[in-house]
Amino acid sequence: MQSILDAINEWIKEILIGAINGNLSTMFGDVNEKVGTIAAEVGQTPQGWNAGIFSMIRTLSENVIVPIAGLVITYVLCYELISMVTEKNNMHDVDTSMFFKWVFKAYVAVYLVTHTFDITMAVFDMAQHVVSGAAGVIGGSTEIDVAAALSSMQSGLDAMEIPELLLLVMETSLVSLCMKIMSVLITVILYGRMIEIYLYCSVSPIPFATMTNREWGQIGNNYLKSLFAIGFQGFLIMICVGIYAVLVNNMIIADNLHSAIFSLAAYTVILCFSLFKSGALAKSIFSAH
Numbered sequence: 001m002q003s004i005l006d007a008i009n010e011w012i013k014e015i016l017i018g019a020i021n022g023n024l025s026t027m028f029g030d031v032n033e034k035v036g037t038i039a040a041e042v043g044q045t046p047q048g049w050n051a052g053i054f055s056m057i058r059t060l061s062e063n064v065i066v067p068i069a070g071l072v073i074t075y076v077l078c079y080e081l082i083s084m085v086t087e088k089n090n091m092h093d094v095d096t097s098m099f100f101k102w103v104f105k106a107y108v109a110v111y112l113v114t115h116t117f118d119i120t121m122a123v124f125d126m127a128q129h130v131v132s133g134a135a136g137v138i139g140g141s142t143e144i145d146v147a148a149a150l151s152s153m154q155s156g157l158d159a160m161e162i163p164e165l166l167l168l169v170m171e172t173s174l175v176s177l178c179m180k181i182m183s184v185l186i187t188v189i190l191y192g193r194m195i196e197i198y199l200y201c202s203v204s205p206i207p208f209a210t211m212t213n214r215e216w217g218q219i220g221n222n223y224l225k226s227l228f229a230i231g232f233q234g235f236l237i238m239i240c241v242g243i244y245a246v247l248v249n250n251m252i253i254a255d256n257l258h259s260a261i262f263s264l265a266a267y268t269v270i271l272c273f274s275l276f277k278s279g280a281l282a283k284s285i286f287s288a289h
Helices: 002-042 051-087 097-114 116-139 146-158 162-202 217-249 257-285
Strands: none
Touching: 002 116, 002 162, 002 217, 002 257, 051 097, 051 116, 051 162, 097 116, 116 162, 116 217, 162 217, 162 257, 217 257
């Protein structure tokens, strides 16, 4: 009779250990997948992320926003000319060189508006190059060996009794669900950043039209700072991912499975929070409002 009970006990333990291993395998696999996904997403340029959206944004910008930017240029140049004339004692101290300066500013303003997309894409190409370099460093050293992690904890699972294994099944199931929710939030952050980039690109001719004027130029300067900030936000995201992966890799799984599982959940929450803050941090670094 005792042998039958022992066999049933071992059978139940095998089922529970199998469920725990399945949950842990999914969790560690999700970590590796999310690290790879973030690296791939933030390393994309606007035209590479979705060519259809990029084409639509470019068409809208060139056909709808550029004419408005032309009106802005006209206003800014008229304002500039009036200011230049009134500053010279109502034309009593007029220097012909100032008109050449005004023509040069007009040329620069028109050039900036007509080449807006080339300038904005140059900013994101540079940011993408930096992110790709970071991805090469981070991706090669932070991947979790799922098989080794499960093997290291196997002896600890075998030593547990059924009540503790049941508790561990519930913990791993709960943490696995929370990580999937965090994964959705991280995806929202990454997609939200790309949509923000497209929105910035769609209205880019208007702020560029103001850059040649001393007073109005702060609009264009701040816009350019914001472009650099949102571009280099990808680099900050890669640093967050690298820190996250290293923390997860350094967990001592065999010592205390319960604390390791909740540490993994805590690291994922920290990653999600850090990604939410990366945009504000990038704008703070570049002094963009």
